[in-house]
Amino acid sequence: MTASAPFAHDDIHLIRAYSPDIIQQTWANNRVEWGPSLDEETYYARERMLASQEFTRDNKLQVWVLVPKTFDSVKPQLDLILSAVETFARPGIVASKDQGLKDVLSISVASVFTPAHYRGRGYASLMMKLLWKEIGNMKDVQFSFLYSDVGPNFYGRLGWTPKRSEEIVIPTAYTIPIHDSDSAAAGDDRSGVRKSMTVEKVTDSNVSELIVADAKQVRTLLKAQIETASSSKVFAVVTPEPTCVLWYHARARFAAQHVLKLEQYQVTEWGAKQSKSFVLWYHDLLKEQLFIIRWYLDPSDGDETARSLIEAAQMEARKWKLSKVVIWNPDQPLADLLQLEIKYRDGAIPSLGLINSTVEKDNVEWVHNEKYSW
Structure with a gap:
């Protein structure tokens, strides 16, 4: 099995990444998008620093990876990370005339990235569909949001409706x-x-x-x-x-x-x-x-x-x-x-x-x- 081999959607799933090696590999993959002017070590240092802030500590920042179901999280084959995404738990308020103001949790979605050699196979769409389900099972979460750099339609059909921009x-x-x-x-x-x-x-x-x-x-x-x-x-x-x-x-x-x-x-x-x-x-x-x-x-x-x-x-x-x-x-x-x-x-x-x-x-x-x- 090569790193670029296609995987059927039924054979892959979304998992939470806990391993520092897996998380760092997601950074290595997406540096071309969010840190092309930075050398590798500086980029890693920035991401580690941002992940250690009070805003992101204590499980508020989570990294998710789309991988084959045979993927071993203990001894991971890092080139089999098909796509990755980050979520941030943030306080929010939902308000309406009937229910008044309700303090809730919201989930911010960021750093959606698929390596170039895995694109064109629907992996990012599948990942976001699976993520929407994961968010739906989170306690006290009432809404989710993100900022799209791929136009209004991709995320719009997956649950995230474009708003004023x-x-x-x-x-x-x-x-x-x-x-x-x-x-x-x-x-x-x-x-x-x-x-x-x-x-x-x-x-x-x-x-x-x-x-x-x-x-x-x-x-x-x-x-x-x-x-x-x-x-x-x-x-x-x-x-x-x-x-x-x-x-x-x-x-x-x-x-x-x-x-x-x-x-x-x-x-x-x-x-x-x-x-x-x-x-x-x-x-x-x-x-x-x-x-x-x-x-x-x-x-x-x-x-x-x-x-x-x-x-x-x-x-x-x-x-x-x-x-x-x-x-x-x-x-x-x-x-x-x-x-x-x-x-x-x-x-x-x-x-x-x-x-x-x-x-x-x-x-x-x-x-x-x-x-x-x-």
Whole structure:
């Protein structure tokens, strides 16, 4: 039997990978996709670091492999890993008018990868069908989500329905237009130059407190939404959690120190806040962009607060010589303020499905469908 021999679907199954050798082999396979610029040891080191964070520890991260039923997990033939996928257990909320708010678990799916010599045989489709069944048997799990880089249809027919996939790209050097009313609200000096509002930095010292407060206000907003929604509408949200944002921070620090060799620099600012409004960002240093992973503008705050938070993100991007600031699924008022177009994004398409549910997929709304869920 050779590594490239075809296997009938009845002769293969999906199993949980526990062996470090098997897990590392999945990394070796997918490095061509998610770490082509990294040498092998650096890539392995990054994956081990990410797997050891609080966000992923204690069984929250699981690796699954599609293998022949004859596969020996104790003495594995590693070239018989036909396809692999990772899942992350994350807190979530499902809300509806009839049932109110319910705290649940959600399963995030990532790193779906089939080696090139095994493609074209339906292995990835089979793996995802089997994974959907596995997720359906998990206790307290109410929904699952992923981000598709292969268009909306592949995962859409397997249970993960594509949702809104839009973004605004803000060039770092872009000057946000100022309206007369904005200048009057902010106050001009005698030269007519607009005075920017002072924003507070979000750092390691206060980021967890901010996210805990954010999770509470998410619940408040959900309660308001279900009051005016139809009885058939179901809302799903991935609950903001500090461990997820700290996982992002760890990823950025690793890139700065071990990939770009910027040991003399430290990524210390993770966002900005003004009153109850805030923005959290992630330094995607390898792609030279600053991602806004979570955005909240309190109803009591106006355009000047929004402008100041975006300008803080631009300033942070310039500090790291990043070319742009990216925000996913922004609302129209922000686009109007920036005078930039909201564009469809055909990569990393958010896709979500309720587990063991008869609710029509079009009646399921993903609330706060932002980068922090990725």
